[in-house]
Amino acid sequence: MKGFAWLCLAVVLMPLIAMGQTPTDADVGESRRWANDTLLLLNDTAVTATDTVTITATATATVRDTIAVKRKKKPFYKKIGHALHLLINEFNAIDSNYVEPQKYKFTAMMQGTYSFESYKLSAKSGQSIRFAPKAQVRVGPYFGWKLIFLGYTIGFSQIHIDSKKQIDLSLYTSAIGIDIFYRRTGYDYKIRSVDLGEGIDTQRLNGISFDGLKVGMTGFNLYYITNHRKFSYPAAFSQSTCQLISCGSPIFGIGYTVHTLDLDYDKLQSVIASHVQESDYQLDEGLKFSQVKYRDFAISGGYAYNYVFTKNIMVAGSLSLAVGYKHATGDRENFQSILRDFSFSNLNVDLVGRFGLVWNTSKWYAGASAIVHSYNYNKSQFSTSNYFGCVNLYFGVNFGKKRNI
Numbered sequence: 001m002k003g004f005a006w007l008c009l010a011v012v013l014m015p016l017i018a019m020g021q022t023p024t025d026a027d028v029g030e031s032r033r034w035a036n037d038t039l040l041l042l043n044d045t046a047v048t049a050t051d052t053v054t055i056t057a058t059a060t061a062t063v064r065d066t067i068a069v070k071r072k073k074k075p076f077y078k079k080i081g082h083a084l085h086l087l088i089n090e091f092n093a094i095d096s097n098y099v100e101p102q103k104y105k106f107t108a109m110m111q112g113t114y115s116f117e118s119y120k121l122s123a124k125s126g127q128s129i130r131f132a133p134k135a136q137v138r139v140g141p142y143f144g145w146k147l148i149f150l151g152y153t154i155g156f157s158q159i160h161i162d163s164k165k166q167i168d169l170s171l172y173t174s175a176i177g178i179d180i181f182y183r184r185t186g187y188d189y190k191i192r193s194v195d196l197g198e199g200i201d202t203q204r205l206n207g208i209s210f211d212g213l214k215v216g217m218t219g220f221n222l223y224y225i226t227n228h229r230k231f232s233y234p235a236a237f238s239q240s241t242c243q244l245i246s247c248g249s250p251i252f253g254i255g256y257t258v259h260t261l262d263l264d265y266d267k268l269q270s271v272i273a274s275h276v277q278e279s280d281y282q283l284d285e286g287l288k289f290s291q292v293k294y295r296d297f298a299i300s301g302g303y304a305y306n307y308v309f310t311k312n313i314m315v316a317g318s319l320s321l322a323v324g325y326k327h328a329t330g331d332r333e334n335f336q337s338i339l340r341d342f343s344f345s346n347l348n349v350d351l352v353g354r355f356g357l358v359w360n361t362s363k364w365y366a367g368a369s370a371i372v373h374s375y376n377y378n379k380s381q382f383s384t385s386n387y388f389g390c391v392n393l394y395f396g397v398n399f400g401k402k403r404n405i
Helices: 002-018 025-072 076-091 265-275 335-340
Strands: 104-123 128-133 136-145 148-151 164-172 176-186 189-195 213-225 247-263 291-310 313-328 347-360 364-378 382-401
Touching: 104 148, 104 213, 176 364, 213 291, 247 313, 247 364, 291 347, 291 364, 313 364
Parallel strands: none
Antiparallel strands: 104 128, 104 136, 104 382, 128 189, 136 148, 164 176, 176 213, 213 247, 247 291, 291 313, 313 347, 347 364, 364 382
16 A cells, blocks of 8 residues: 555656656645545545445345244244155156046045955864854945045945944055954854864754854054056046056055954853754863954055956956964053064964956946955964955046146
């Protein structure tokens, strides 16, 4: 800055020297004062510029900090909602070359359901008894919106009002499906077959009503479809998409079920004695129990295939085998006791099968489906095996076309 001041002084004095005049002390002093004032002005300007740059940098940093704070303070529930949205989109992702997406928002359907079940008790000696109630037929309307599908059915079978309480619910996305069931059955069982050993005629027992058996099952099966972009479970069992090209997929899942079995063996022995001529038979001790209750932890694997043999018509089938660990429940049981009492003899193989025939034009649809569950439980003195399922006949229409289709 001092060099710049001397330069200003020279600029002021040079015209006087050029005119041949000698600068006086007053001229020189005035020029120096002018140069110093100029220098002070430049210093003030530099300071002002520096302060402006500092203020600008501070403002920029403040804006950045504000944005960062806002990002950090994003509500947790919004993060969860965003993550769930991405997850649901992934579960419903499809390859449109293989699967046609649902074009409508709503559906209305009429369905008839034929439900059946069977329960077999076997003893170590070879004696066995199989019970099954009369099959139940129900008919009613259903209404659906996206994954929500509700309906009401009327039964035609003449049974006690308290003898059956059941909920069978199945939900399907492209990648994941779940079966939820709650069943309480009893009072209306009939004896379907009996084996008390060689030489004992049990034909008179077939078809005899028996109200001393009650069965309860509560649980779920959750499964994952690996090839869900090209293979569609909903196309086969919920009519929400259409399979365009034949395709299959491996299926893996887990399941959990609580089973209860209450048997009045005194009543059973009385019924058998009144219908069997041989009086020297003995009911196996393995069949003389009052209650069995156990939990079933299962891991399953299988395969499903949709065969499109002509436009709008498809046949579907899937079969899953589950390795289930059955653990008898007690009053003071916990997870540690289950691990402590682990035994390979408690491992059993269960089965889940699904089959369907579907006609679907995207707007109108009709078809039939069947779902069957099979469970086994084996102990040293006795074993049980049961299966239950349903066959559905349906006809429906989709409406309320989506705007983005």
